[in-house]
Amino acid sequence: MAQYGFYVDLNACIGCKACQMACKDRAGNEPGMNWRRVLEVGGGDWQKVGQAWVPDVFAYFVPTACHHCSNPPCLPVCPTAAxxxxxxxxxxxxxxxxxxxxxxxxxxxxxxxxxxxxxGIVNKCDFCKDIVDAGGSPACVEACPMRAMEWGDVEELRARHPEATFQIVPLADPQDFQPNALYKANTAAGERVGTILNQEEI
Amino acid sequence: MNYPDNEWSLIIFNIIGDLSVGAFIALGLAHFYAVRKHSTQQADLLSTRALLVIGPLLVLGMLAVFGHVGNPERAFNMLSNVDTSWLAREVAAYGAFLVIGGAFAILQALTLLSPERQKQIDQATRGLLPKVRILLAWIAALVGIFFVLSAAMIYYDPRLASRQTGWAHIYTPILFFVDTGLLGSLVLGVGFVANYLWLRGRKQIEPASLAIQEALLRDVIKGVSFASIGLIGVLFVAIPIYLVYLGANPNPLNAQILLMLSTDFALHWFLRLFLAFTGAGVLAVFIAYLSERSQRQRLLYLMVVLAFVCVLAGEVIGRYLFYARNATLMIGGM
Incomplete structure (x- = not known):
């Protein structure tokens, strides 16, 4: 059995949210209803350089949706087996x-x-199953102007991008759910830890 | 933490469910005690009418939960995944408790029939009825306990633990079982008082029988007060342990919960503790004291009602706070 997943290069992503809009368009979602969200992450501080204080800040974007976990926590708890x-x-x-x-x-x-x-129902990213089954690519991947996103069998993605990981700030620790999303970490932050800046929006 | 104003249907459902199961089990204990101390007839006189209140309450609880789900007309779908979902198990247990407890209540209600009407039931059936009743009561009680366990496990489920850190503590099942015991025993106290006052108001009952009922009522109320004091003791040991867990756990959500309990929800939290302690602690001590004496009976009855009202109000606020600990959208660990 294959396991599809997403890969996103966070150095290439410019936070344009075209993926979010394409997803919304394809799913027919109303404003405020997002299957894919783009988190704006930022941080930094003032640094003293000689006699001057200069800003030393960073920001990057993390597109996120259902990670189609290998061991999804949502599946066994659903009372209706939906x-x-x-x-x-x-x-x-x-x-x-x-x-x-x-x-x-x-x-x-x-x-x-x-x-x-x-x-009166719940729904979420379905990996654009109908498009993928017909030989196309998920709407979010297709819409990305920076070509920051890829999709495919997660093992192939991992082989193609050995440095990619899921351990990206601010995504919660995956525990044993095995999310099938891979990210190439943004290098601007270095060792620094940012926070979500668009909490209201997401 | 958030203001869980959308969760009132769940709050009502859970409180009614726990209260009904607790009342059913407490009623069984009281009935058993009355049979041992006097006779089955006196026990039936004490408990049967109180039992009949539980059924309508359960139906009300079921209607309340429909307010939580988006598509109540598909309610039967909720039984599709009892293999792995605690929510499905809870719904199944609630339905089974309603049906089995209802069957028991119908059989028990037959004891209210006049002796002439009872004689119309053929002898073999009359002989079998008590055995079937006891069997149904045991099954309903066990199913009821499983319902409370399932309801607690919905929130305490290890599969939710990494997100719902405010629920991922043994305090969750303790809270559910303590609520069951407290609400069930105290509502039963109120039911017994109402039943006794009703019996006293009737002219047909013999004075000797009424005196037995009065003595039984005081014994049962004393039992209810001791149970309340014990259960509130358990809760007040569990709460500090839970707060220490929240403080010691590095997850930022727990720090947020502690902060909200001391700021936005400080008044809720104070009232929850104050009402529970007043109802199940202070008033229960007075009730235990008064139930030893045959004077000041009106005060005793008033205290029983007041204790129940305090505990119920405290539990409503407690459940509100429980759902306030539900982590809202948590994409990240921050």
């Missing part, structure tokens, strides 16, 4: 089965499931 993994490792929600109990929202570390008030 969540499943398909033969490509895509974690899907059967919206006809879902009753909108929010339990998957409570379980996901990265806030991927989104509740739809009007329909």
């Amino acid at each position: 969540i499943s993994k398909d033969s490509n490792g895509i974690v899907k929600i059967d919206v006809e089965q879902c009753i909108g109990c929010h339990y998957c929202e409570w379980a996901c570390l990265w806030g991927a499931p989104v509740f739809y008030e009007e329909q």
